[in-house]
Amino acid sequence: MLNKDSFHLTRTANAQHTLLWETYTNPDHIKHWNYPSYDWKCIDIEVNLKEGGFFKCKLQSVKDDFLLEFNAVFNKVITNRLLDFTESYGRNFIMEFTPNENGCIIMHKADYESQNSVKVQQEYISLIIDNYITYSEKLQQSLL
Numbered sequence: 001m002l003n004k005d006s007f008h009l010t011r012t013a014n015a016q017h018t019l020l021w022e023t024y025t026n027p028d029h030i031k032h033w034n035y036p037s038y039d040w041k042c043i044d045i046e047v048n049l050k051e052g053g054f055f056k057c058k059l060q061s062v063k064d065d066f067l068l069e070f071n072a073v074f075n076k077v078i079t080n081r082l083l084d085f086t087e088s089y090g091r092n093f094i095m096e097f098t099p100n101e102n103g104c105i106i107m108h109k110a111d112y113e114s115q116n117s118v119k120v121q122q123e124y125i126s127l128i129i130d131n132y133i134t135y136s137e138k139l140q141q142s143l144l
Contacts, residue, residue: 006092007122009108013133015140017097017104021080023136024095025049033135035059036127051077055085089113103140106133 013020023029027045034042034057045057051074059068072093076084083095094109108129112121 006109006111007118009110009122009126009129011106011108011129011133012100012102012104013106013136014103015133015136017099018080019140019143020097020104020106020136023139024097024132025083029135029139030057033131034128035131036124039063048074049077050074053077 023033025047027047030045030047031042034045039062040059041062043058043060046054047056048054053074055070055072055074057070059070060066071088072085073088074083074085075092076082081097084092085094086092091111091113092109093111094107096107096109098105098107106129108125110121110125112118116124
């Protein structure tokens with residue numbers, strides 16, 4: 001069951017928005033950041049980046065091989081700017097990339113679901129987004 005309320009998470013990344021887009025949408029990069037902690041790894045990533053296309057991945061616990069599957073369909077894709085996607089069970093996400101003088105403002109919006117507390121969901125997504133930004137900023141620095 002879904003709770004259609006949503007939350008917003010905004011971060012500023014010290015990286016070019018085109019690099020941030022690449023690291024968010026390319027499986028070769030996604031595997032390096034798409035997990036909440038180092039107790040997990042992201043495997044079996046597939047991306048068909050177009051409206052009506054899909055995103056699939058699995059998060060695997062390194063301790064006990066427990067798997068979480070994530071499957072979504074892209075509703076709207078504006079290259080280097082916006083991704084709007086819906087998980088297989090109806091939860092909607094939006095990721096916006098807005099360039100600024102310091103790099104890029106990233107806004108992540110997600111619907112809540114009813115199986116986990118609001119706090120757990122916010123912490124989980126915050127950890128993943130922070131991993132994503134850290135990975136992207138390090139990559140940006142290595143390219144300078």
